[in-house]
Amino acid sequence: MDVKSAFLNGELNEEVYLEQLEGFHRGKVDNTLYVKLHQDQFLILQVYVDDFMFCGSNTSLASEFANLLKTIFEMSLLGTLRYFLGLQIHQTSKGIFISQQKYATKLLTKLNMTECKSVSTPLCPNSKLSLKCTTESVPSTLYRSIIASLLYLTTSRPDIMYSVGLVARFQSNPRLSHLQAAKRILRYVKGTISYGLHYIFSSTLPIIAFLDADWGGSLPDRKSTSGYCYLLGSNLVSWLSKKQDTVSLSISKAEYIAASQAGSQLLWIHTTFANLGLQFSGPPKLYCDNQSAIAISKNPTLHWKSKHIDIKYHFLRDKVQKGLIDITYLPTENQLADIMTKPLLPQRFSTLRALLRVVPRPF
Template identity: 35%
Template sequence: MTTVRTLVACAVKKGWGMFQLDVNNAFLHRDLHEEVYMKVPQGLEIPNPGLVCKLNKSLYGLKQASRQWYAKLTEALSFRGYTHSHYDHSLFYRKAGPLVVFVAVYVDDVILTGTDTTEIVQLKVYLDDTFKIKDLGRLHYFLGLEILDTTEGVLISQRKFVLDLLREYDCFNYAPLSSPLDPTVKLRAKEGPPLSDPTFYRKLIGKLNFLTNTRLDIAFSVQQLNQFMQDPRAPHLQAAYHFLRYLKKDPTLGVHLSMDPDCTVQAFCDSDWASCPDSRRSVSGYLVLLGNSPISWKSKKQETVSLSSAEAEYRSLRKVVGELTWLHRLLTELTVPISSPIAVYCDSQSAIYIARNPVFHERTKHIEVDCHFVRNKLQEGLISLHHVSTSDQLADILTKALTGVKHSVILHKLAVKSSPPT
């Protein structure tokens, strides 16, 4: 999804047209490179009831299905002169001087964009001759993401998905709330009575996971609710309904990708030290902006216990630097001029001092690998570290539950907007 958001953001900034295709019966186009047999389908009369069918082509439901379809599509695009990206194999491109075309693929859904409109038209004809496709016109709905053109760019939201979710869980009669989680409540793993039907909770959280693709404002809350999937309890379900009431406040919220030609990349990272009351592990969060358009974000509990707040901040710093290393290469492949170093904003002076200090000592030897990685990228000129006050730390929304006022303040600073009325 980060690749899709980045591709759309680049296309909007460069003024490229974006188109979408759907491959008819994609899994039926693949060739099998091994012998696969299946039971005789119901209704097919055969002389010997002990016979089975040998497949010459792939079918839906085979374990080999996705891989074989990808191999078939790659072969077809390669024949046309396309190369798959080294940084995301679902992305293909063809460059001929100043002309470039990008193809993003997710199973049988395809996005086409680039500067060479003639090649885009010819590629549609070629794919239709090869696989039989459905030309869906301009990009407007992809993998459940609604792409809406605005006067200043595009808004990617999941409005229909949110409304269906609220309808399914009967939340339209509840009053809306201004924050996803109650900041005064700390959820614990073994607190409260177990749910009689844990699958109800798991199904809800699974759907909320999908919603984080366009809603960075809920990433922390969903990460928190995910911690209790194994043994959900009544307080966890109550918090999930609190979350749904927040979604009811504005179901049309989404991430806005601006057409402003500014392609400056900047990142914010933060952590909440020892925030988990059960394991005392910290939560890391980072946010990457292309101009003023959010393209990558994550909220995640750290793998190990940090011994200090500086160590927790430094682990968060290492995560965002790893993401920037990949994004820098991807954006270069997307012909986006990246000015180095990339500014990384952190609200911990201690973490910044550790990154700049070439000497290891007793207090940092257990995170030496993290230190080496960040320092190398600092010395290579990929990143530059800057201190930012806590009040201006945009990644704060990814590490802790905030009050409704502070939550709204950060959203106003970010490009998280509502869909205009239709």
């Protein structure tokens, strides 16, 4: 629904009071999320400025809510969600598909790249970008515009999350090699323009997370890159690729720092879904492919392997000890977050992309 909010552009000379909708309770971790639970029925409302989405356990409950709002506010009901903030949403009995094909097409047209040659991966497998490039400078305004557009595209394209994050590190003084890397991402997008996230229906909904770290992979400062993938059942609900704040002295410490950050976000997601009325049989699982990092998280004693790690990263150890997070070993070949930390060969990249359900529109 879209609320007509022209009054926000005027000056108010009186006090305005807001009252929460009757029967709703605000989410504990998201102040724009509202939930109404009544017996075995529920209604969920997500607000974004003057737009909002809502869904219910049955059609009559949603219709009743919409009619109630229309009697109080001047607003238009846009029907079944199909387009929201640049996201195209297709809903069928086979699942939900979210993409940004229209947005990506406009971006390629804007940059005169609709006829460019596509590539199979967003980065060359041996790509090594650095601040000390000898190539000529390029206009920073153009470069930043491309980066900003690509960052928004990662809303539905986790397969380009790492590559976009990498080229975004060079916005202060972009060089031709950096621009070429950014345009390679666009060439990859051109070849996968119809790709998006496919969500399937499932009766089992455990919350699990995959984490990985590329030790010292950032050439300018030798900092590590953390990668995270969070799934509800088998469906990807959140992802991130981020350079760590400090330089790690070993791969174990880089993985442990990544695990601590992943654990924090994992608990936030777990609490959010619990607010929606979902019930879980056990603590959320955190999958890590480094045995040493797992050992540090389960050892209640601070020893020489962890004495150089900032105390804030021992958040994970505390939650593991309390049984709020279950951290488990996973072989590297099964680590989904690998796609968030480094350039990969085409076969490995396409395998992980498919496992994340980033696919062409299936229906």
